[in-house]
Amino acid sequence: MNKAIIKSKRHFVTHFLYFSLFLFLMSCNTKESRVITVLGEIPASAIGKTLHHEHLLVDFIGADSTGYHRWDREEVVKKVLPYLLEIKKMGYKTLVECTPAYIGRDPELLKMLSEQSGIQLITNTGYYSAVGGKFIPKHGFTESAEQMAESWINEAKNGIEGSEIYPGFIKIAVERRPLEAINRKVVEAACITHKATGLVIMSHTGLAVPAFQQLEILNNYDVHPSAFIWTHADNEKDYTKHLEAAKMGAWVAFDKFQPNQTERFIEFTKLMKTEGLLNKVLFSHDAGWYSPGEPDGGQFRGFTEIEEFLIPALLENGFSQPDIYQIFTANPAEAFKVKLRLNK
Numbered sequence: 374m375n376k377a378i379i380k381s382k383r384h385f386v387t388h389f390l391y392f393s394l395f396l397f398l399m400s401c402n403t404k405e406s407r408v409i410t411v412l413g414e415i416p417a418s419a420i421g422k423t424l425h426h427e428h429l430l431v432d433f434i435g436a437d438s439t440g441y442h443r444w445d446r447e448e449v450v451k452k453v454l455p456y457l458l459e460i461k462k463m464g465y466k467t468l469v470e471c472t473p474a475y476i477g478r479d480p481e482l483l484k485m486l487s488e489q490s491g492i493q494l495i496t497n498t499g500y501y502s503a504v505g506g507k508f509i510p511k512h513g514f515t516e517s518a519e520q521m522a523e524s525w526i527n528e529a530k531n532g533i534e535g536s537e538i539y540p541g542f543i544k545i546a547v548e549r550r551p552l553e554a555i556n557r558k559v560v561e562a563a564c565i566t567h568k569a570t571g572l573v574i575m576s577h578t579g580l581a582v583p584a585f586q587q588l589e590i591l592n593n594y595d596v597h598p599s600a601f602i603w604t605h606a607d608n609e610k611d612y613t614k615h616l617e618a619a620k621m622g623a624w625v626a627f628d629k630f631q632p633n634q635t636e637r638f639i640e641f642t643k644l645m646k647t648e649g650l651l652n653k654v655l656f657s658h659d660a661g662w663y664s665p666g667e668p669d670g671g672q673f674r675g676f677t678e679i680e681e682f683l684i685p686a687l688l689e690n691g692f693s694q695p696d697i698y699q700i701f702t703a704n705p706a707e708a709f710k711v712k713l714r715l716n717k
């Protein structure tokens with residue numbers, strides 16, 4: 374056998390081995406790449422165009438008084454369904470509903486709305502510890518982080534309140550200032566829950582100081598920053614903080630888009646692209662908000678302004694369709710896929 378044939382055989386074997394390894398890794402990846410919607414698991418690749426931070430219903434009455442008696446599901450569906458159909462027409466496939474328990478989370482309502490609209494909805498587990506703990510149930514103040522996490526993990530493993538609806542992420546909230554004891558506890562509980570479930574942690578945060586304090590807590594628990602969505606990061610004016618967090622691996626969410634914010638969002642997107650960090654950016658409106666107790670649920674804000682104002686402005690400013698795909702499809706797929714993100 375001449376040398377050329379031996380060499381080409383060796384090449385073939387090497388290629389074959391690499392290809393097998395590739396297939397193996399792909400199959401591992403497929404197994405892991407799932408996102409949990411209120412209608413069940415889907416492959417992360419099926420998430421499609423996504424609004425990653427919106428609310429269909431929020432009840433501000435407080436943890437001691439809220440409950441499903443506060444609204445009529447049929448009435449809410451009647452009011453909210455057209456807004457979901459509107460974004461469906463625009464090509465959106467998924468809306469992440471960020472209302473935690475004790476402030477209006479209603480998985481059954483979300484299931485009805487998802488079934489009737491065809492929009493994939495994702496709900497959460499976790500507690501909202503901002504606003505002086507108004508939305509934390511009484512036991513939240515006395516239990517340990519481990520006990521708190523236990524009930525969140527239970528929802529992730531066994532369904533929310535005995536239903537077959539599972540959370541697709543952990544939603545917490547901290548004060549927009551240095552962390553207090555109750556804030557620390559929910560962050561710790563989120564870390565414990567992440568390690569048990571692989572659900573990403575979305576934290577209503579705002580400014581950089583509490584954001585980096587939370588990343589420090591993640592680090593104490595050996596949870597990687599990529600498990601953390603810095604929510605309402607648009608409240609922070611210092612872009613160097615956004616860059617620092619994104620370089621660590623955290624998700625930076627500018628999630629309060631309104632048309633008068635277009636310029637700032639463009640500026641931020643340009644910066645992140647120049648720094649090669651577009652793969653850490655998440656955009657949304659933080660809109661919606663059917664309000665129980667108000668006539669006909671009060672004034673509902675729809676979810677179309679990103680499509681009407683921001684995306685055209687991004688395209689006019691030199692961003693490409695692949696950039697749009699990155700921000701509204703690839704990034705949410707990566708952020709919300711069930712995956713353990715631990716420090717090595």
Ligand SMILES: [Zn+2]
Nearest residue numbers: 426428471659
């Ligand atoms: Zn929100």
